[in-house]
Amino acid sequence: MTTRLADATVLIVEDGDEYLHALSQLNKGCVWIQAKSAEAALTVLAVRPVAGVVLDMRFDRVPRADLVGDHAQATRECSGDAERAWRHLALHQGLYILAALRQAGWPGPVILAYDFGRETRRFETLQHLHGRLDWIGDDATADLWTAKLCALL
């Protein structure tokens, strides 16, 4: 499994650099590419083959213009509070990006960096909606990361 991972190119979509730095230590042979928005991720996926995507959930450090999702709908659901709607989009941006990837036709495996341990039904729904999908919690060790990546890719 490690061999497969060593040959792979993995796209990390996150608003910071934490996953890139952490995962870069994981396997020196693996190619890690980073994108910080849905648009950047789609661009990468359009120009090069990517074995899988590691997707952060919360994007509160990027400009609002980089966020994807229906802000108008979110505002309505937030009783007209536009600010709250932006916050909602940021907090769940990983899933909106995932929706954008799927909408763009990319079917590859995705690991969501989010703890769905207590939201199993929700994750099942997401799997039903978005296909090959796994999650990894905040308490994941390097071994767990390796195992998850290898299993998914």
Place this chain on the structure above:
Amino acid sequence: MLEALWAMVLTAAPMLPADATTVCAAVVADPTGSQQLAATLAATARGKREARDLPGALAAMRLAYALQPRDPQLGDELAQLELAAGHPHTAEELWQQLVALQPEHPAVRLHLAELWLGRGSPELLARAAEILARGYRDLPILRLQAEIAARRGQCTDADKWAEAWQRAAGRKAQPSAVGALAALRGDCQFQAGAFAEAAALFDAAADTGADVAARREALDQAKARLAPPPVAAPKGARPELLATARTILDQLAKGQEPPDADLARRVAEDPTVGLGHAALAELLALRKDYPGAELRYLRALQLGLAGADRTRALVGLGRLLLRWPERPRALEAAVVLKTALDSAPQPVAVQFDLLTALRTTGQLRAARHLTERLLRDPEALLPSELRDLTATQRELAASTRAGEEPEPDAHPSSDVAAAAAQLAARDQYRQAVALLRAELAKKGPRADWMVDLASYQRGMGDHAASIETLQQALRLDDTQAAWHAKLGAWLGQAGRSALASKHLRRAVALGRDDLVPTIAGLDAAELADGWLLEVAGRAEISEIIKRMDGFLARRALDRASDPAQAQTALALRLTLQQRLDRGTTVLACLWTLLGAILLVAAWRRYGGSDLRQLLAAHPDTGPEVLRVLAAVRHEVLKHNTMRLQQLLDAIGRGEVQQTTALADALLGGAGDGALDHLRGYCAELTRIGRARGVRLNLQHRDAALAPLFAGFAALRAVRRQLPRIATSHRSRAALQRRVRAAMRLLNVNGYEAVRGLLDSLRLVRVDAGAVQAAFDLARHEPTFASATIAPLEVADSTEVLWVAAPRQVVDEVLVNLFRNALQASQGQLPIRIGVQIGVDISPVTALETVCVAVRDQALGNLSDDDIARRPVDRGLGLVRARLALYEGGLLVRPEALPWHKAVVARLPRAQAGDA
């Protein structure tokens, strides 16, 4: 045998008494014969003296005295012959022997006194006065006493003895002798500055035919120097100069610096204006031109000034002389200032200057009188002046009393000491000091003289010298309690309490138990005063009190003791006890304060509330706390597990650089580390608590967050050790153990605790029962009392639905929704309200939202925008605000018949045990 003796006498005229004694030894065994022979020899000697055969007379008298050495008459005659023969020292020695043998013999005392009077030294005059005072006073002695007193400057004594002599002599008194004595007494008064008395005595002397012309002339000159001369009319004086001088004097009196009015030139142009000289003198004095100022003052006084101006000039001159650089001219200053004071009342400052001058010049009695006069009006003195003056009075009283009467335990007197005392009695302390110094230099140190010297120096204000002298005396004789007591007192006044206490203790050891309170007072004064400082000195104060108690106990047993002293000691003890009590109180306060500080510190560290307490007291903080805790779980913990594992591995490999980088990324410091994030979130939680008046202690009390802080603290300790991992395998293993411990704290204890807290936050089940209860509350409100309301029509969900919000918030939302629907449906008969409970799942996020739709049949155009514009304090505005707190929302949707619309409350769905 007699014939043989005569032969020897005649051939051995100049023989010494010792030789004569040898010659006469043969007749000593025959007292009667010896007496007869002596009488014969004395008669022979007298005959030879009348025949002007002085050598023969002297030889015969020597033999006579050798035969009868205890006969004062023969001895006196022999001494007179020795004196007449030019042997004054032999005569003096013989008279002194006779005085020792016959202290009251008038002739012997008289002749020895006359001899000493002739020599004129103060010491011999004092000794002459002393031997004359020993016994019976005949007329010559009375007269001689008067003369000696006059020559010693004791004018009052001179007058007394002169009057006694004249009274006793009556008409026998020779006019020439009366005149000579009057002249001497006049000299005495003249030297004392009593010009009027001197003039009267000179007149009396002149009446007897004495030549006192020279004396009168000297007196007139002195009077002319100091007496106010007639004020000359300023005929030649320019009025402008007078005006200028007056202006300058006025400005100087006000302490102002007068303008340069070219006064020197103008005075030079018209040197007859005394006021000009006076003003110039003051200006020069101000500029410290002492000689120039003195000259101008003297010219001003010589030219004549009016009363106040003259007095001012005298004061200025006196003070100038007193402050003369290097060597103050105190004697002249004393005369001038005294003249000024006699002319007109002077300010206290001037009198203090006079006092200084008098003390410096050894005129201690005059100084004492001046002090007493000043003290008679204490209100005119400043407190400090009164204090200093009182101390000065004590010193002067002690010094002048020492000159008058010996102290009870004083050392045996001596001639030198007596002479010095006599000088002191004449208020000539300076001379007394000089005499004692000269004698000490000549004859070597003597403790008793030094003690006298010290006393005089003290009186003259030379405190340092007096202490030094007394210390020297005590080095010679350490056994005198009185001296130690005196030195202790002086040192105490000089502020040298430690040394003072040492001498006073020595005095106590030598028997002066009365000094115990004084020592206690000094020791107490040594202890710094002040609330806090008295705490440190409590042990010393207790020890002093113990000594005072011992002293008071001894005094109580001694009935002869002075009650006043015991009272003073008691007062001191009381004061000390108060200080001790005060110190004890302060100490108790300090302990209390310390305890309070420790309590506050402990409270700050271990006190305060945790998040569970905050949530229980303020359920409305739930959403905010939930949000922040979720962020903590996400931001703080999500990257740590992997990083910590990497850190563990890197430590095992001994990679210093990598381990350091990893640890720094965790601990941060620049605001971007995991610990920084944790601190930021905790600050946010603290603010939430503070807004509700709750002080959160997350770092030490909170079960969820405290393990995280502990884990980071353990990591920080590891970070400090990382630079050493390259060199030691053992240290690497130890550090790995510590990292694992930190991992347990962060990723097991902390993580589980955060999750547990999130889990424990209350979830509310939304079902038919909940909505029915809310509906019942609304429909029974007084507003709807008259309305006909149909039962609530509930379309419940098939699932069990929970929301993450406090029960009262959910109830409030539901009640408001029903109230709004009932109000909107007023007028319908009956009012029908329905409710549908369902779940909405986002197709993107898969988030489930519990929707409670309250349906009604009321017509109207309620829209989302209407709700968004509603005020947040009531109705749907309040509902919207409440729901927003819990990530919920409120919207309006049209409903199928029979309903018209539904207002939908949306809240995120929570699973039981989920946050």
